[in-house]
Every structure is written in structure tokens, then in C-alpha cells.
Amino acid sequence: MKDSIAVMIKVLGEEFDKLSNRVLNQYDLTASQFKVLKFIMLKPEFSVRQIDIENYFSMSNPTVTGIIQNLEKKGLIERVENPEDKRSKVMRVTDKTRDMEEELLQIGSELEDMFTQKLTAEEKYILKTILKKMAAG
Numbered sequence: 001m002k003d004s005i006a007v008m009i010k011v012l013g014e015e016f017d018k019l020s021n022r023v024l025n026q027y028d029l030t031a032s033q034f035k036v037l038k039f040i041m042l043k044p045e046f047s048v049r050q051i052d053i054e055n056y057f058s059m060s061n062p063t064v065t066g067i068i069q070n071l072e073k074k075g076l077i078e079r080v081e082n083p084e085d086k087r088s089k090v091m092r093v094t095d096k097t098r099d100m101e102e103e104l105l106q107i108g109s110e111l112e113d114m115f116t117q118k119l120t121a122e123e124k125y126i127l128k129t130i131l132k133k134m135a136a137g
Contacts, residue, residue: 048091
């Protein structure tokens, strides 16, 4: 059972979240909040809808709703009217987040480095290639 690829991927995901939660605790962020915040930061302003987050991370609507609400309460994002479709809302990061953006992106890189520190550069490249291939379905 331990040699099952699916189990190993799940266990590694849980381990990465534990590491991330420890590091991100000082920013009052969870791993899930951080990855959603980073997703919004890296997209053009006024372009991210809730459905985009749900699809990208394969998360349910209620899960994403909770994450977004918590990020709003913390003053890190805000929902605004979609300039291209007045019936929908888009998310944008606040000035508070923009002030921390460089530091947050650095933390993201450091987390990945910490998690993959046992791998060579070539192994990291191969792992990324395999994971992308698997994710493409």
C-alpha cells in the first residue's frame, strides 16, 4: 500500500501543507489561503473569478468560498464588480497584500526549495515533467 503512487502523492501533499502551515503561521495564513492568494497575485488585476480558483485547484465551491471570505476578513483581497460582466465579481489583492507581495512570493519559492531539498536539479525537472503529464489527464 505504501508503494501506491496515489497514496504517496496524497501523503506528500499533506506533508507539504504541514510544512507550509508552520512557515505561514507568522503571516496568519494557511497553506490553502496562501495558494489562493498567490494565484490571485500572479494573475492580471480584475481577471480572477471564484470559478477560476475552483477549476485551477480542483476545489469545491464551498471550500473556495470559505478561503475567499477569510482572505477578505484579513484585508488581503477584495471582491469587486467584474469590469467585463457586471453580473459577476472578480477578486483583486489589496494594497496590504501588494506591500507584502515580494516577501510572499519569496516564501513560496522557499517552501518549494525546502520541500524538494533532497532532489537534484535534474530530479526536480523530471518530477515537474511527470506531474504535469499526469495532471494533463
